[in-house]
Amino acid sequence: MQRFKNKCALITGGTNGMGFATAEQFIREGGSAVITGRSERTVNEAVKNLGNRAFGIVSDAGSYQDLIKLQQEVRRYTETIDMVFANAGYGKFAPIESVDEALFDELFNMLVKGSFFTVQQVLPLMKSGGSVIFNTSIATEMSMPDFSVYSAAKSAVQSFIKSFAAELSARGIRVNGVSPGHIKTNIFNNTGLNPEQINEVVHHIIPAIPFKRLGNPSEIASAVLFLASGEASYIHGAELRVDAGISVVSH
Structure with a gap:
């Protein structure tokens, strides 16, 4: 399939995990990716692994200074963006008593400010038929200990789906979100846990997942690219859960 022939995507946090898998699949289907x-x-x-239709920008989603330069940086490679996947982020988790201002600001800057200003900055490069996709989380639907700040930040991102959809309808730009469940990524790498502790966390998560396995980044990529494609031309303001049913299936 060449659903994205001659189209260009901007994917934040595209160096690994869900972002990299989305860039890889977008390119495979005929497009180019920044x-x-x-x-x-x-x-x-x-960029080397993705091939000659991939372009890279060093940019921190948690830095306003980097975010406001994003449009200028993207214009070095393309004048038109057909899809934005606001994906950059990672998790840090702590009990309520242990949360300090630095952790709170780090997550809100990266996930909320990062998502908002990424889309704001790239909008001038988008035209009718374009697609914005936010990466939310099942943490907004489930109550999990130690997730209070992460869940609140992702809930703010979730709210952007509806408000941006309302504002961008007149411009013919569709806005949706993908809500991943437990996916094989490096989300725990910035938590301060060592590899053994991360394995233990994953070991405890697996039994709660209806399919008894973690999702693959490629499964998120497929959902993102469905939402960005013409096949989803009448889907707007929606959030697609890709979580093996963990947020709705009792166990």
Whole structure:
């Protein structure tokens, strides 16, 4: 399939996990992708692995200074963006008593401010038929200990789906979200847990998942690209859960 022939996507947090898988599939289907990441090394490595229709920008989604330069940086590679996947982010989790201002600001800057200003900055490059997709989380639907700040930040991102959809309808730009469940990514890498502790967390999560396995980044990519494609031309203001049913199936 060449659903995205001659189209260009901007994917934040595109150096690994869900973002990289989405860029890979978008390119495979005929498009080109501009990806962002915080490290020059990981951006260059990802671009090399994605091939000659991939372009990289070193940009921190939590930095307003980086965000307001995004449009200028993207214009080095393309004058038109057909899809924005506001995906950059990671998790930090702590009990209520342990949350400090630094953790609170880090998550809200990266997930909320990052998502908002990424889309704001790229909107001038989008035309009718374009698609904006926010990455939310099942954390907005489920109550989980230690997730209070992360869940609140993702809930703010979730609210952007409806408000942006209302505002961008007249411009013919569709806005939707994808809500991943437990996916094989490096989400825990910035939590301060060591590899053994991360494995233990995952070991406890698996039995609660109806399919008894973590999702693959490619399964999120498929959902994102469905929402961005002509097949989803009448889907607007929606959030698609890709979570093996964990948020709705009792266990």
